[in-house]
Amino acid sequence: MSGLGNDGMDQGSMMESEDRIDKTVDIYITAEAVRDIKHKKDTEDFDTQTAKTQTPQHTGSDSVRNRSSRVAAVCLVLLCVLLLTAVIVLCVTFTQERQQFISKNENMTNERDQLISNNENLTNERNQLISKNENLTNERDQLRNNLQSSDGWTYYKSSFYYMPNETKSWNESRRYCTERGADLIIINNREEQDFVKNMTGKAIVWIGLTDSVVENTWKWVDGSTLTSGFWGSGEPNGGTRENCVLTVAVPKLPEWPNLVGWLDDACTKPFKWICEKSISQLILP
Numbered sequence: 212m213s214g215l216g217n218d219g220m221d222q223g224s225m226m227e228s229e230d231r232i233d234k235t236v237d238i239y240i241t242a243e244a245v246r247d248i249k250h251k252k253d254t255e256d257f258d259t260q261t262a263k264t265q266t267p268q269h270t271g272s273d274s275v276r277n278r279s280s281r282v283a284a285v286c287l288v289l290l291c292v293l294l295l296t297a298v299i300v301l302c303v304t305f306t307q308e309r310q311q312f313i314s315k316n317e318n319m320t321n322e323r324d325q326l327i328s329n330n331e332n333l334t335n336e337r338n339q340l341i342s343k344n345e346n347l348t349n350e351r352d353q354l355r356n357n358l359q360s361s362d363g364w365t366y367y368k369s370s371f372y373y374m375p376n377e378t379k380s381w382n383e384s385r386r387y388c389t390e391r392g393a394d395l396i397i398i399n400n401r402e403e404q405d406f407v408k409n410m411t412g413k414a415i416v417w418i419g420l421t422d423s424v425v426e427n428t429w430k431w432v433d434g435s436t437l438t439s440g441f442w443g444s445g446e447p448n449g450g451t452r453e454n455c456v457l458t459v460a461v462p463k464l465p466e467w468p469n470l471v472g473w474l475d476d477a478c479t480k481p482f483k484w485i486c487e488k489s490i491s492q493l494i495l496p
């Protein structure tokens with residue numbers, strides 16, 4: 212019974228011992244946990260305090276850096292805008308000048324073409340005129356040769372002259388001329404009068420002047436009215452009896468001892484005469 216009682220006592224003391232061990236372990240564990248929590252808290256407090264003390268310094272430096280970056284970026288953008296504007300202005304200016312140059316070049320090309328065309332036209336006209344002139348010269352020379360060789364006509368200043376070696380009345384003399392495509396001579400100026408003087412010599416010849424239609428209104432054979440002439444002294448003086456005109460270069464006849472120049476006389480008298488044919492009559496008959 213006592214053994215049983217001791218055994219019951221031993222078992223009870225053993226259980227108490229185990230309870231004490233468990234409590235002791237719990238106390239250690241609790242103390243370590245409390246220590247860990249405290250250490251953690253202290254660490255967090257330290258970090259927070261460190262952060263609190265360090266943050267203002269880092270924030271000021273970044274602000275300055277950020278402001279500088281912003282200024283640099285703005286400057287860069289402005290520079291880009293300026294460069295872009297300059298490029299655009301240069302492009303526009305270059306395009307305008309290029310178009311002006313092209314336009315000028317086209318105008319000059321057109322002017323050059325017109326000048327070339329004008330020059331070609333002028334060259335053609337000149338060649339045509341040269342050709343016409345050559346043809347006219349050939350025709351004139353041929354006519355001159357024909358007349359001089361066939362009838363002894365004399366060429367002087369765009370007209371041919373011929374004085375046959377015979378005498379006729381004024382009307383018959385004129386008919387002789389018209390049958391050969393000519394007419395009695397018309398004396399237009401002093402040069403022609405001197406030419407006639409040299410041609411006639413001492414001969415007295417009929418010229419193409421008459422007042423047979425209206426007395427004292429002297430008309431040339433082409434219908435034109437006499438404006439000024441080379442009348443001899445006292446001439447014309449024949450009235451209606453003398454309606455045709457002679458020219459005298461050298462005074463020789465008894466009835467006109469000192470007469471030089473033109474005089475009126477009866478148209479029926481026989482005298483020499485001079486035919487005249489202008490070159491225009493030969494080309495355009």
Ligand SMILES: [Ca+2]
Pocket residue numbers: 422423426427449450451452453454455475
């Ligand atoms: Ca008369």
Ligand SMILES: [Ca+2]
Pocket residue numbers: 446447448449453474475476
């Ligand atoms: Ca007279």
